[in-house]
Amino acid sequence: xxxxxxxxxxxxxxxxxxxxxxxxxxxxxxxxxxxxxxxxxxxxxxxxxxxxxxxxxxxxxxxxxxxxxxxxxxxxxxxxxxxxxxxxxxxxxxxxxxxxxxxxxxxxxxxxxxxxxxxxxxxxxxxxxxxxxxxxxxxxxxxxxxxxxxxxxxxxxxxxxxxxxxxxxxxxxxxxxxxxxxxxxxxxxxxxxxxxxxxxxxxxxxxxxxxxxxxxxxxxxxxxxxxxxxxxxxxxxxxxxxxxxxxxxxxxxxxxxxxxxxxxxxxxxxxxxxxxxxxxxxxxxxxxxxxxxxxxxxxxxxxxxxxxxxxxxxxxxxxxxxxxxxxxxxxxxxxxxxxxxxxxxxxxxxxxxxxxxxxxxxxxxxxxxxxxx
Amino acid sequence: xxxxxxxxxxxxxxxxxxxxxxxxxxxxxxxxxxxxxxxxxxxxxxxxxxxxxxxxxxxxxxxxxxxxxxxxxxxxxxxxxxxxxxxxxxxxxxxxxxxxxxxxxxxxxxxxxxxxxxxxxxxxxxxxxxxxxxxxxxxxxxxxxxxxxxxxxxxxxxxxxxxxxxxxxxxxxxxxxxxxxxxxxxxxxxxxxxxxxxxxxxxxxxxxxxxxxxxxxxxxxxxxxxxxxxxxxxxxxxxxxxxxxxxxxxxxxxxxxxxxxxxxxxxxxxxxxxxxxxxxxxxxxxxxxxxxxxxxxxxxxxxxxxxxxxxxxxxxxxxxxxxxxxxxxxxxxxxxxxxxxxxxxxxxxxxxxxxxxxxxxxxxxxxxxxxxx
Numbered sequence: 001x002x003x004x005x006x007x008x009x010x011x012x013x014x015x016x017x018x019x020x021x022x023x024x025x026x027x028x029x030x031x032x033x034x035x036x037x038x039x040x041x042x043x044x045x046x047x048x049x050x051x052x053x054x055x056x057x058x059x060x061x062x063x064x065x066x067x068x069x070x071x072x073x074x075x076x077x078x079x080x081x082x083x084x085x086x087x088x089x090x091x092x093x094x095x096x097x098x099x100x101x102x103x104x105x106x107x108x109x110x111x112x113x114x115x116x117x118x119x120x121x122x123x124x125x126x127x128x129x130x131x132x133x134x135x136x137x138x139x140x141x142x143x144x145x146x147x148x149x150x151x152x153x154x155x156x157x158x159x160x161x162x163x164x165x166x167x168x169x170x171x172x173x174x175x176x177x178x179x180x181x182x183x184x185x186x187x188x189x190x191x192x193x194x195x196x197x198x199x200x201x202x203x204x205x206x207x208x209x210x211x212x213x214x215x216x217x218x219x220x221x222x223x224x225x226x227x228x229x230x231x232x233x234x235x236x237x238x239x240x241x242x243x244x245x246x247x248x249x250x251x252x253x254x255x256x257x258x259x260x261x262x263x264x265x266x267x268x269x270x271x272x273x274x275x276x277x278x279x280x281x282x283x284x285x286x287x288x289x290x291x292x293x294x295x296x297x298x299x300x301x302x303x304x305x306x307x308x309x310x311x312x313x314x315x316x317x318x319x320x321x322x323x324x325x326x327x328x329x330x331x332x333x334x335x336x337x338x339x340x341x342x343x344x345x346x347x348x349x350x351x352x353x354x355x356x357x358x359x360x361x362x363x364x365x366x367x368x369x370x371x372x373x
Numbered sequence: 374x375x376x377x378x379x380x381x382x383x384x385x386x387x388x389x390x391x392x393x394x395x396x397x398x399x400x401x402x403x404x405x406x407x408x409x410x411x412x413x414x415x416x417x418x419x420x421x422x423x424x425x426x427x428x429x430x431x432x433x434x435x436x437x438x439x440x441x442x443x444x445x446x447x448x449x450x451x452x453x454x455x456x457x458x459x460x461x462x463x464x465x466x467x468x469x470x471x472x473x474x475x476x477x478x479x480x481x482x483x484x485x486x487x488x489x490x491x492x493x494x495x496x497x498x499x500x501x502x503x504x505x506x507x508x509x510x511x512x513x514x515x516x517x518x519x520x521x522x523x524x525x526x527x528x529x530x531x532x533x534x535x536x537x538x539x540x541x542x543x544x545x546x547x548x549x550x551x552x553x554x555x556x557x558x559x560x561x562x563x564x565x566x567x568x569x570x571x572x573x574x575x576x577x578x579x580x581x582x583x584x585x586x587x588x589x590x591x592x593x594x595x596x597x598x599x600x601x602x603x604x605x606x607x608x609x610x611x612x613x614x615x616x617x618x619x620x621x622x623x624x625x626x627x628x629x630x631x632x633x634x635x636x637x638x639x640x641x642x643x644x645x646x647x648x649x650x651x652x653x654x655x656x657x658x659x660x661x662x663x664x665x666x667x668x669x670x671x672x673x674x675x676x677x678x679x680x681x682x683x684x685x686x687x688x689x690x691x692x693x694x695x696x697x698x699x700x701x702x703x704x705x706x707x708x709x710x711x712x713x714x715x716x717x718x719x720x721x722x723x724x725x726x727x728x729x730x731x732x733x734x735x736x737x738x739x740x741x742x743x744x745x746x
Binding site for chain 1: 374387388390391394395396397398400413414415416648657662663665666668670671688693694697698700701703704705706708709710724
């Protein structure tokens with residue numbers, strides 16, 4: 001049986017391991033926290049830092065194949081492991097390109113993939129010489145994750161809060177919709193494209209409210225989005241699964257925002273709403289099986305369950321019973337013992353025939369379910 | 374977080390633990406084989422014999438809640454644990470009734486639940502005094518499982534192969550179809566009934582070919598089957614999940630064959646074909662959540678993947694790629710290292726709109742996929 005290691009043991013690892021149990025495979029997880037969501041679902045749990053060269057190298061030497069559930073891993077170790085014959089998904093070179101937002105933007109530019117215009121700044125002092133670029137989005141080169149390391153600089157008054165580190169300063173695009181297209185490729189020229197997902201944001205709070213799939217966009221926009229996602233994946237020259245996040249602007253033009261070279265929140269609905277989930281698909285790629293069917297079984301909506309503001313400590317799920325009673329919901333709780341404001345604690349997928357009904361119900365769930373302590 | 378233990382670590386435990394990862398729960402498994410399909414998917418694996426009193430008692434003392442994935446467990450220990458406050462699903466008294474086929478048949482008789490006429494025989498010598506009952510089905514009282522412990526005695530010439538143990542001698546019913554109805558009940562009066570499944574047997578080999586759900590039966594037959602399943606579950610007076618296997622005879626009458634007080638092979642399709650799978654449903658019962666929705670998302674067929682005759686050793690899945698390429702199949706391999714003839718190694722679920730298409734495709738898969746060594 002093939003031995004596959006996962007760097008990181010959060011909810012993505014947890015859902016990967018749920019899907020792994022459909023196949024004959026020996027699983028390994030490397031993570032610093034012995035109580036992480038994935039720790040108990042693998043054959044071999046190794047306690048250690050995914051950013052440390054020796055730790056990752058020694059972990060990787062035990063397995064045939066490696067993957068990641070987060071970008072902040074030691075890529076040098078992965079490159080050495082790859083040179084020694086370990087299969088790594090995504091390839092370390094692709095991961096290096098993606099991991100640093102500066103490299104990622106330069107990659108889009110080099111491959112002529114439409115993305116918001118940008119400049120690279122080395123630090124806060126350099127930023128001060130580019131005040132004409134504001135308003136703009138500043139994205140830190142290394143270390144950003146899950147919305148962290150990204151902020152809007154409206155004008156000179158925001159400079160004091162800017163990141164004092166190498167970063168990208170990106171022109172604000174007039175965003176009409178945010179989309180994600182997940183693509184899997186097995187390195188034998190075969191690709192599978194999932195239906196585009198649409199991120200719906202709260203009009204005032206600018207927080208992700210819920211996701212809808214398939215996205216409610218014109219056919220031509222979908223084609224553009226799929227074409228760009230394919231360009232990104234071809235350009236990265238790596239087998240694996242990739243979530244390409246895109247903007248649709250008010251004119252219907254589509255721009256690549258950023259890419260995750262791994263399973264991604266924008267694909268969690270695929271567990272119940274697609275024939276082959278993003279997690280199943282990655283196992284197929286890694287185990288050398290044919291790609292799965294990415295088509296939608298039904299339209300779906302997805303809400304993240306995040307820790308409510310003002311609560312930290314042992315998690316309690318207020319309103320959970322009401323959501324579990326709904327006949328078309330699938331509740332995923334990640335088993336995290338403690339909550340804190342904004343922490344991802346789970347998600348709910350809804351399936352249905354009618355988009356209006358899904359949107360309405362997503363709103364109801366949003367009001368019902370709160371993670372408190 | 375609630376601590377839940379499972380007695381047995383086979384594929385049923387494996388699929389239970391896949392579903393458990395959607396909820397906050399600490400899981401324990403007791404099983405003799407450290408490489409069993411469920412061993413690596415729980416928080417705490419305990420090596421030990423589920424039939425041994427002390428082993429089961431000591432295992433159960435660590436947890437809040439217990440369930441089983443096989444009937445051959447130490448019920449005395451479960452009764453003591455229940456008396457000490459551990460919640461056991463199913464209740465030990467119900468398990469004791471079911472576990473012994475003689476008690477089970479007497480239970481149906483007592484509750485006036487239609488079942489094939491039968492007599493109880495103590496041993497082979499006693500059998501010889503009941504030759505007038507043949508042809509009949511002999512079912513051993515204790516220890517039968519998965520088709521073992523059941524055989525047809527056509528006439529006196531079969532006596533030499535009969536079980537020399539307390540058993541049931543059951544009249545042969547003219548079976549037209551075999552059905553299964555899965556019922557969940559949470560002990561607060563709430564029940565959920567899954568659509569009936571139909572077992573389709575090979576006309577010559579008398580082996581289960583595939584399952585279809587919903588069953589292709591007249592509405593009145595379905596109502597009878599559901600009514601009988603409910604009578605069984607009410608009679609057992611236990612929360613949990615129950616698979617009631619039934620016969621439909623040539624006149625459309627329905628008889629209870631036997632009951633499994635646990636998740637069951639006849640419900641594996643519910644993972645993809647129902648809103649709440651049988652595994653999800655049992656967690657809801659055990660964790661005190663509302664019952665899930667048992668309705669079918671789509672019609673489905675299910676085939677078991679069993680070890681091919683003539684092959685024993687490290688399992689290889691011949692034809693697997695062809696099945697994985699089909700857009701509407703869900704392949705579950707149980708991760709068993711070695712195969713032997715007839716061993717359950719996995720299953721394939723197909724979903725589709727059209728029953729004819731499902732039946733045709735089940736036949737194709739049956740021919741394609743073989744477990745060899």
